[in-house]
Amino acid sequence: MAHELPKTYDPSAIEPRWAEYWVKEKLFHVATPPPGSAAAKSPVFTLLLPPPNVTGSLHMGHMFEHTEMDIVIRWHRMRGELTLWLPGTDHAGIATQLMVERQLASEGTSRQKLGREAFIQRVWEWREHYGGTILRQMKRLGASVDWDREYFTMDDNLSQCVREVFVRLYEEGLIYRGTYIVQWCPRCGTAISDLEVKHEEYAGKLYQIRYPLKDDPEQFITVATTRPETMLGDTAVAVNPKDARYTKLVGKKVTLPLMEREIPIIADYFADPQFGSGAVKVTPAHDPNDFEIGQRHNLPQITVMDEHARINENGGAYKGLDRYEARERILKDLEQRGLLAGTKDHTYAIGKCDRCKTIVEPRLSKQWFVAVNKEPANGGMSLAEAATRAVTEDHIRITPDNYRTIYLQWMENIHDWCISRQLWWGHRIPAWHCADCHKTTVSRETPPKCGPCGSGKIQQETDVLDTWFSSALLPFTTLGWPQPTRDLQVFYPTTLLITGFDILFFWMARMIMMGCHFMMPPNRPHLPGDDRLSGPAILRESVPFREVYIHALVRDADRQKMSKTKGNVIDPIAITEKYGTDAVRFTLASMASPGTDIAFNESRIDGYRAFANKIWNAARFVFMNLDRVGGSLTSGAPEGELERLENRWIYSRFNRVASEINKSLGDYRFDEAANMVYQFFWGDFCDWYLEIIKPRLLGPEAEARAALAFLGDVFEGALRLLSPFMPFITEEIWHAVYEGKPPKKSIALARFPEPDQKWIDGAAEEQMATLQELIVNIRYLRADMKVEPKVKTPVRIHTSADIQKLLEENRGMVERLATVESIEFVSTSLAHVAGARATAKFEVVVVFERKVDAAAEGERLRKELKKLEGQLANTQGQVGNQQFLSKAPARVVEGLRMQEAELKLLIEKIKKSLDNLG
RNA sequence: GGGCGGUUAGCUCAGCUGGUUAGAGCGCCUGCCUUACAAGCAGGAGGUCCACGGUUCGAGUCCGUGACCGCCCACCA
Numbered sequence: 001m002a003h004e005l006p007k008t009y010d011p012s013a014i015e016p017r018w019a020e021y022w023v024k025e026k027l028f029h030v031a032t033p034p035p036g037s038a039a040a041k042s043p044v045f046t047l048l049l050p051p052p053n054v055t056g057s058l059h060m061g062h063m064f065e066h067t068e069m070d071i072v073i074r075w076h077r078m079r080g081e082l083t084l085w086l087p088g089t090d091h092a093g094i095a096t097q098l099m100v101e102r103q104l105a106s107e108g109t110s111r112q113k114l115g116r117e118a119f120i121q122r123v124w125e126w127r128e129h130y131g132g133t134i135l136r137q138m139k140r141l142g143a144s145v146d147w148d149r150e151y152f153t154m155d156d157n158l159s160q161c162v163r164e165v166f167v168r169l170y171e172e173g174l175i176y177r178g179t180y181i182v183q184w185c186p187r188c189g190t191a192i193s194d195l196e197v198k199h200e201e202y203a204g205k206l207y208q209i210r211y212p213l214k215d216d217p218e219q220f221i222t223v224a225t226t227r228p229e230t231m232l233g234d235t236a237v238a239v240n241p242k243d244a245r246y247t248k249l250v251g252k253k254v255t256l257p258l259m260e261r262e263i264p265i266i267a268d269y270f271a272d273p274q275f276g277s278g279a280v281k282v283t284p285a286h287d288p289n290d291f292e293i294g295q296r297h298n299l300p301q302i303t304v305m306d307e308h309a310r311i312n313e314n315g316g317a318y319k320g321l322d323r324y325e326a327r328e329r330i331l332k333d334l335e336q337r338g339l340l341a342g343t344k345d346h347t348y349a350i351g352k353c354d355r356c357k358t359i360v361e362p363r364l365s366k367q368w369f370v371a372v373n374k375e376p377a378n379g380g381m382s383l384a385e386a387a388t389r390a391v392t393e394d395h396i397r398i399t400p401d402n403y404r405t406i407y408l409q410w411m412e413n414i415h416d417w418c419i420s421r422q423l424w425w426g427h428r429i430p431a432w433h434c435a436d437c438h439k440t441t442v443s444r445e446t447p448p449k450c451g452p453c454g455s456g457k458i459q460q461e462t463d464v465l466d467t468w469f470s471s472a473l474l475p476f477t478t479l480g481w482p483q484p485t486r487d488l489q490v491f492y493p494t495t496l497l498i499t500g501f502d503i504l505f506f507w508m509a510r511m512i513m514m515g516c517h518f519m520m521p522p523n524r525p526h527l528p529g530d531d532r533l534s535g536p537a538i539l540r541e542s543v544p545f546r547e548v549y550i551h552a553l554v555r556d557a558d559r560q561k562m563s564k565t566k567g568n569v570i571d572p573i574a575i576t577e578k579y580g581t582d583a584v585r586f587t588l589a590s591m592a593s594p595g596t597d598i599a600f601n602e603s604r605i606d607g608y609r610a611f612a613n614k615i616w617n618a619a620r621f622v623f624m625n626l627d628r629v630g631g632s633l634t635s636g637a638p639e640g641e642l643e644r645l646e647n648r649w650i651y652s653r654f655n656r657v658a659s660e661i662n663k664s665l666g667d668y669r670f671d672e673a674a675n676m677v678y679q680f681f682w683g684d685f686c687d688w689y690l691e692i693i694k695p696r697l698l699g700p701e702a703e704a705r706a707a708l709a710f711l712g713d714v715f716e717g718a719l720r721l722l723s724p725f726m727p728f729i730t731e732e733i734w735h736a737v738y739e740g741k742p743p744k745k746s747i748a749l750a751r752f753p754e755p756d757q758k759w760i761d762g763a764a765e766e767q768m769a770t771l772q773e774l775i776v777n778i779r780y781l782r783a784d785m786k787v788e789p790k791v792k793t794p795v796r797i798h799t800s801a802d803i804q805k806l807l808e809e810n811r812g813m814v815e816r817l818a819t820v821e822s823i824e825f826v827s828t829s830l831a832h833v834a835g836a837r838a839t840a841k842f843e844v845v846v847v848f849e850r851k852v853d854a855a856a857e858g859e860r861l862r863k864e865l866k867k868l869e870g871q872l873a874n875t876q877g878q879v880g881n882q883q884f885l886s887k888a889p890a891r892v893v894e895g896l897r898m899q900e901a902e903l904k905l906l907i908e909k910i911k912k913s914l915d916n917l918g
Numbered sequence: 919g920g921g922c923g924g925u926u927a928g929c930u931c932a933g934c935u936g937g938u939u940a941g942a943g944c945g946c947c948u949g950c951c952u953u954a955c956a957a958g959c960a961g962g963a964g965g966u967c968c969a970c971g972g973u974u975c976g977a978g979u980c981c982g983u984g985a986c987c988g989c990c991c992a993c994c995a
Contacts, residue, residue: 224995280995288993599930607943610957621954675942783961789950871939884975895938
């Protein structure tokens with residue numbers, strides 16, 4: 001009764017129990033280690049969870065990302081490092097506001113009716129009720145994060161940090177407010193950053209419009225546009241100063257059709273003589289290029305649309321029309337007046353709002369920006385320069401490394417970052433505008449009066465900050481910045497960032513900019529040991545993370561992106577309940593090769609659920625034997641056990657695999673690591689090792705006990721090897737191994753196997769390979785001869801003296817695993833015997849009266865012969881080549897010579913067999 | 919308009935700095951309920967590594983060109 005495991009592996013019966021246990025026991029909580037403590041001396045591993053949106057629920061992409069992080073984290077933790085995985089959620093400005101607005105709409109009210117304060121209150125309530133779904137789901141999936149350190153980006157302390165950062169950047173001259181053309185979503189009613197605009201190919205039209213000259217209304221200058229409605233705001237027509245066609249028109253005026261406004265013809269190099277007529281209409285308030293032309297020429301800026309892209313009072317007769325209605329009307333009116341010179345098909349890229357897919361409208365408005373290329377007023381590097389150098393100087397390593405180039409290119413072309421949003425939910429910008437002097441006071445706390453003029457008529461800026469502004473700060477604000485905390489000292493820089501490329505620029509790049517800036521002097525809190533920092537070390541210690549691993553995307557089985565509208569979303573929780581978390585995790589890990597998106601296929605999970613089942617049953621097998629002899633797995637293996645080949649072999653394999661897994665996980669090759677542990681457990685341990693030792697287990701009790709002791713060591717080690725990948729099933733079995741009294745509260749706190757080279761035994765592995773080869777060959781022969789599965793057959797073997805010795809020593813193994821009655825060693829070649837199998841190492845024949853199918857055997861042999869002869873020709877071609885011999889390394893030449901000899905031998909044997917087949 | 923990735927077994931994917939016979943899982947075929955596991959065991963079939971050219975003693979691997987698929991970035995009317 002000691003090692004009780006139910007007969008059937010049922011993940012749903014064990015997983016919720018352990019998930020709850022891990023959280024309740026606070027197993028993954030990391031207390032801040034006091035200076036000098038033992039924990040403070042361990043290597044530190046810190047990982048910040050990319051904070052999911054409060055509004056969100058877990059999708060396959062999360063589960064994949066979390067699985068990778070959890071494997072890495074559990075691995076490091078089991079290697080004895082001080083391992084902190086920090087969770088939290090993001091307030092997700094636009095997304096959350098939308099959700100609540102929708103809820104209000106269903107109640108027949110609206111944000112506007114509620115008013116700002118009540119609305120924000122409502123969002124907080126909403127968050128209380130519906131927020132944090134993802135975190136609950138993560139708990140169920142066993143993510144080993146430190147739940148005691150959970151944060152929310154709108155928490156008081158983090159909000160204070162946001163204000164602190166804003167004020168400092170403002171004081172350094174790196175935040176400014178100004179009226180510029182920004183990307184504007186007419187549906188969301190807010191500015192968005194360049195990154196939040198997604199470009200799409202669009203088969204549109206290019207309209208050519210005639211603008212009559214003022215002095216000579218019969219003459220026209222023709223301009224082209226894809227957005228004719230913007231002409232209402234035109235304030236000039238530009239031509240290239242070198243364009244001879246227009247030289248004499250520069251300085252003259254045209255009458256803007258429909259608006260009947262006089263606007264000048266100006267010369268500007270922006271106008272491309274090659275494009276269209278070479279003349280371009282200039283709308284400074286509705287186009288970024290035109291805005292700049294306007295600046296150069298001091299043109300008026302006429303805004304003709306409101307925040308929802310309806311034509312406003314500046315649009316004359318078109319006032320009140322939606323932008324596309326206006327377009328149709330304007331085209332019709334132009335045509336009527338004979339001013340529409342032509343319409344051409346024209347494919348161009350239109351920008352859509354990343355969130356709601358509405359076509360964005362460039363809009364002139366007053367916004368707040370972060371100057372990324374400007375040096376701070378008090379000296380030092382610009383944000384972009386520090387962020388660039390952090391990577392070029394290798395303070396941050398990015399995997400796969402092609403993202404390094406992508407990142408650097410982006411950083412090189414980066415524009416100032418528009419950080420203000422015309423929303424209500426978010427961090428409100430800490431700036432107060434004065435109604436009297438119209439100046440702005442930026443302050444950490446609400447100022448009593450206007451800074452410049454002392455007026456009391458001040459009002460806080462209504463805009464809030466881009467959500468990414470606050471998330472960019474998390475690596476240091478979650479650790480206590482701007483205070484010189486012990487947490488910052490111990491856990492910063494974080495070790496690793498695991499994320500998807502979709503937020504490379506949104507988040508990763510901004511964290512690097514902000515991290516480097518605010519963890520570098522003068523913004524760096526003075527931490528113990530900082531005095532020793534100088535030169536490149538300063539930047540090295542300022543980066544938000546030392547490594548970045550960019551993972552692939554999870555798609556559906558047909559490589560389609562999973563999306564709700566397509567209806568191909570796989571719910572991780574549902575799939576987990578069906579197959580078990582361990583199986584799904586293992587599937588994800590085994591498919592996680594870098595750079596390749598995952599085509600997530602349910603049939604693949606089936607295979608890994610079978611693997612979990614295999615582990616379960618192996619455990620039951622071990623426990624069954626153990627309980628029969630009343631043994632314990634944890635008693636340690638008797639010395640003599642390592643004299644046995646199969647033990648040296650499995651121990652060698654165990655150490656080799658552990659070592660390879662360490663390497664693979666270090667390189668983020670989750671697929672390699674998963675495949676190796678799978679192959680080891682199923683292939684080596686179950687298929688061969690357990691089968692080999694079964695007779696000992698069924699034999700005398702002392703023998704069984706000795707065998708079990710060794711087996712137990714390997715098995716328990718294998719559980720620890722598997723644990724980062726399959727935490728639930730290994731936890732369950734591990735506790736059973738220790739009969740409910742484990743040395744640690746969890747296998748997750750036990751040590752990951754530490755491979756030792758001295759146990760890696762090449763000779764044992766080679767000998768086992770020979771034995772396996774022989775067994776497989778005999779099995780093949782028996783199947784080929786259609787021997788009844790249970791009938792034992794004698795075999796004859798012709799081989800070298802040392803292999804004969806090996807076989808004699810392991811006679812029992814061969815007899816049992818190949819269903820052999822007896823082995824007879826013969827000194828003469830068996831190649832002439834019909835139905836013999838020949839390898840370079842041995843020739844074997846199964847003695848059985850049934851006739852071989854001569855025709856089939858002949859065909860097989862001829863096929864084999866042809867293949868081998870091809871290989872031999874190839875090999876000889878090389879070995880006979882002087883150039884090869886002189887240039888190739890000796891190792892390769894020698895290998896090839898051996899191969900040649902083996903091939904010759906084999907070919908000879910097969911020819912003999914064929915002759916005898918006759 | 920720039921830049922990046924992919925094309926290997928029926929399917930999904932490995933294949934490290936070129937080097938001995940290109941691998942895995944699933945699927946498929948054959949035979950087995952062998953007292954841990956039929957979610958299993960044993961055996962097997964299946965590949966002109968997208969095409970062409972080049973470098974090399976040697977190319978799935980490096981270089982060039984092309985085809986097809988996918989992605990990212992971009993203020994040309």
